[in-house]
Ligand SMILES: Nc1ncnc2c1ncn2[C@@H]1O[C@H](COP(=O)(O)OP(=O)(O)OP(=O)(O)O)[C@@H](O)[C@H]1O
C-alpha cells in the first residue's frame with residue numbers, strides 16, 4: 001500500500017477532499033510498487049501516428065492486458081483529433097471556455113467543426129499528478145463501454161507530449177456543483193431528482209461490474225465524477241483508475257491504494273485488496289451525500305462530523321434520528337418511507353465488512369423502485385427536520401425489511 005492519487009479539485013469547486021488516505025496532502029508524483037518515482041513523460045517519436053501513439057503509451061505502461069484483455073473495442077474506437085483541431089474548438093483554450101480542473105488537468109468547453117458537436121476537452125497537465133497511464137486506461141475503458149449512464153468519449157489527441165480527451169458535453173456539470181457550496185442563484189436538488197441521480201449512477205456502476213467483458217472496478221466513484229445532462233440525467237465519468245475485476249476463483253485484485261479520501265473503502269485502504277465491493281462502499285458514500293447534503297470529508301465541521309460515514313454510523317442505529325440526517329436544504333420536502341429506504345441502502349453499502357455490502361444489482365433494483373415513487377410536496381406532508389416521529393411512519397418496520405435484511409440496526 002503506498003501513495004494515494006492526487007485529488008486536486010476543480011478550481012470552481014470546493015477544495016476539501018485534497019488530502020490522501022493518511023490525511024496528508026497528496027503526493028503529486030506517482031510512485032511505483034518499488035517506491036521509485038515513475039519516469040517523466042517522454043516526448044514520443046514525432047513520426048508516430050496518433051493511433052500508434054496510444055498503442056505506444058499502452059505498451060510503455062503495460063496497460064492493454066489490464067483493461068482490454070483481447071484488445072476488442074466493440075468496433076467503437078474513439079476518434080483521433082489533432083491538437084490544432086482541439087485548440088480551434090476552444091478558441092485556443094480561452095479562459096471563458098474553462099469548465100473546471102481536476103487532477104488530470106483543465107477542462108474546456110468547445111465546438112468541434114469536424115463533427116459539429118459541442119464537447120468537453122480535458123487537457124493533461126504535464127506537471128500534474130495524473131498522467132499517461134490514466135489517459136490510456138480512460139481511452140481503452142470508454143472505448144469498450146457503451147451505456148446511457150456512462151459519459152461518452154468522443155475521441156482523443158495524442159500528439160508529441162500532448163494528451164487530450166474529448167467527451168460529450170454535460171450541460172449541468174458535476175453533481176458536486178449541485179450538492180455542495182451552492183451559489184445563491186442555484187436551487188437545491190429536490191428529493192425526486194436526488195433519487196433519480198442515485199438510481200442512474202447505480203445503473204452505470206452495474207454496467208461496469210456486471211455487463212462489461214471483462215468486468216471493471218471503477219475505483220473513482222464520487223460526486224465530482226457524476227456528471228449531469230439535461231433533466232439531471234447522471235453519467236459516470238473519469239475511468240483513469242479503472243481496473244479489470246478479479247477473475248476465476250479470485251476474490252480481489254491487489255493494487256496500490258488509489259482513490260479519494262472519504263470515498264475509499266476501509267478494507268481496500270488497509271490491505272490494497274480491491275473488490276467490486278470497494279465501489280459499493282464509495283456508492284454508499286455518494287448516496288449519503290445525496291441524502292444529507294454533507295460532504296464525504298468536511299474539515300470545516302467539528303471533528304466528529306468531518307467524516308460523513310463516521311458521523312452517520314451511530315445515527316443509523318436510531319430511527320428517531322433519521323430525520324436529523326436529511327439535508328436541511330430539502331426543507332422537510334421528502335417522503336419518510338423513501339428516506340428510511342434510502343438510508344437503509346446507504347447503511348448497507350458502507351458496512352465495514354465488504355461481504356456484508358450488497359451487490360450492485362440489488363442496489364439498482366432498490367433504487368429503481370425508490371426513484372419510481374415520486375414525492376409531491378403538494379400531496380404529501382412536509383416533514384419536521386428536528387423530530388423523528390412527526391410523520392406518517394406507521395409502517396416503518398416494513399420499509400426497512402422491504403429492501404433487504406441487513407438494513408440499519410434498529411432499536
Ligand atoms: N464532459 C463534461 N461536460 C461538462 N463538464 C465537465 C465534463 N467533464 C468535466 N467537466 C467539468 O470539469 C470539472 C473538472 O473535472 P475533472 O474530472 O477533471 O476533475 P474532478 O472530477 O473535479 O477531480 P478528479 O481529478 O479528482 O477526478 C468537473 O467538475 C466538471 O465541472
Ligand SMILES: [Mg+2]
Nearest residue numbers: 102224225238
Ligand atoms: Mg472527475
